[in-house]
């Protein structure tokens with residue numbers, strides 16, 4: 001069957017398409033049907049089936065005779081270690097950890113926060129939750145205590161699983177003080193924290209609340225897999241929205257297993273037993289879907305990499321890992337490839353390794369610029385497939401179905417809509433636009449299995465964020481177009497979310513932090529172009545009347561404050577004091593115009609601007625810190 005046949009069949013008869021895909025998953029009780037229309041544009045998939053995520057990711061492979069196959073390869077240039085966990089080991093380790101959670105009173109439906117670096121235990125923690133029907137919420141290690149506290153209060157975890165530290169080049173990131181600080185800040189308090197002590201930093205445990213990861217497991221009864229309903233949340237993953245508070249994306253168990261399993265062959269072109277590597281972090285959706293669940297459910301070996309594309313120890317690290325572990329399909333963010341290219345433009349490091357086992361490189365997380373794609377194609381000699389999806393969807397909206405039918409690559413396009421996604425370009429009034437015309441990218445409801453059915457404890461916010469703008473459609477928040485061949489092009493966000501090194505960040509959240517500085521009267525944060533990270537945040541601040549301290553002191557404090565409150569992941573390094581912010585007559589800050597001025601590109605004077613002179617002031621101010629050079 002061609003891609004076109006498969007895609008059309010998924011839209012023409014979704015019931016048949018997804019019930020057939022569901023046969024690749026093991027069910028305690030198979031679902032009676034695929035789609036459940038809950039009314040008012042809310043949908044669920046496989047809601048009346050019973051199954052277990054951990055069973056599908058681990059136990060069934062052991063039962064099928066794959067116990068001796070590597071499930072996880074942990075390759076850590078940060079610690080200089082490489083370890084392999086077989087499926088049989090994984091089953092035993094996860095069952096013991098799950099038994100420990102049960103012994104601590106954690107059960108089906110309870111939330112568990114996981115705050116861990118790139119170690120196998122992070123995946124084991126996720127799978128242990130899945131084994132007993134607990135709902136995990138992984139928090140990225142680059143977030144500060146305040147962000148962790150917000151998530152603790154939103155999902156009210158019974159337990160927190162954390163490591164004593166993470167390892168960044170040149171520094172040990174002590175997680176435990178961040179965790180303690182977050183619990184102190186939060187109103188909700190977990191009953192228990194299980195702490196994985198790493199050799200690089202041994203944390204002090206708080207008696208009565210903290211338990212040692214290994215000691216707590218001694219003598220416990222390993223837990224069996226608990227069947228859960230198809231619509232039972234497997235996890236909550238927080239993502240940035242336009243306003244400061246992150247949104248808790250809910251991932252239902254069955255749809256995510258069915259859809260992810262389908263993608264492994266059809267998009268990533270791997271067979272069970274092959275090694276698959278997504279160089280991301282368990283804290284992001286890529287980590288959930290493609291470091292943990294999808295490869296394991298599909299019977300692949302997944303690589304857990306604790307390192308960076310450059311500097312650990314050099315720009316050859318990616319190629320070494322691919323060669324050494326015989327990686328078939330490799331997935332990373334364009335920023336990571338740009339970092340390698342900057343350090344090793346001629347690709348000399350790549351020549352040191354035999355990459356003949358690699359079939360393709362997959363890029364996602366941010367816009368893949370043509371230079372990066374072409375460079376990677378040249379040095380790897382394999383196809384490079386850009387693909388586009390979101391935390392909300394959990395898997396590809398538009399991609400190249402290489403395992404089904406490799407379509408010609410058009411550089412600049414993530415290729416075509418995947419099964420179940422009826423992607424359309426809409427004008428402001430919600431009317432479909434003709435091919436080649438720019439508009440809002442929306443997906444006709446229902447979304448396919450594996451995508452978010454709602455936000456955690458926030459169905460109204462879910463409607464407001466995604467459903468209300470275009471009735472009957474999911475609003476992606478991106479603008480773009482579809483060409484005459486059905487290829488999608490992503491052009492820009494339609495909101496104030498920016499993408500820094502493949503990390504989706506809320507400018508609103510950064511503005512809230514800047515506004516809390518006592519000397520700041522008003523502020524705006526925008527995402528300016530960055531050659532390495534795609535975008536980087538820049539803060540413009542207006543000072544409170546009467547403040548006459550040196551501007552450099554205030555901006556340094558602003559930078560420090562964002563790092564303290566949001567975390568290093570915000571990569572907020574630049575703030576600038578300006579007299580006034582450019583606004584429309586109705587008081588809306590003209591952020592998009594500021595970005596164009598900073599990037600030195602042509603812009604049209606906004607018709608609704610209140611005072612055009614301010615734009616010259618902004619340009620002059622931006623030039624003092626190296627922007628607005630065009």
Ligand SMILES: CCC(=O)SCCNC(=O)CCNC(=O)[C@H](O)C(C)(C)COP(=O)(O)OP(=O)(O)OC[C@H]1O[C@@H](n2cnc3c(N)ncnc32)[C@H](O)[C@@H]1OP(=O)(O)O
Nearest residue numbers: 141142168280284285286333335336364365501502568569
């Ligand atoms: C398709 C659906 C999706 O979009 S899911 C999201 C996909 N995105 C990704 O997979 C992310 C891709 N990006 C990356 O992996 C990294 O940014 C790469 C490219 C490796 C570069 O890393 P790095 O050099 O650390 O830069 P960065 O901008 O990520 O980091 C900024 C500061 O944050 C720090 N940081 C990073 N990770 C952690 C962590 N786990 N724990 C603690 N701190 C962390 C970095 O050290 C850096 O700090 P500093 O400012 O240099 O002091």
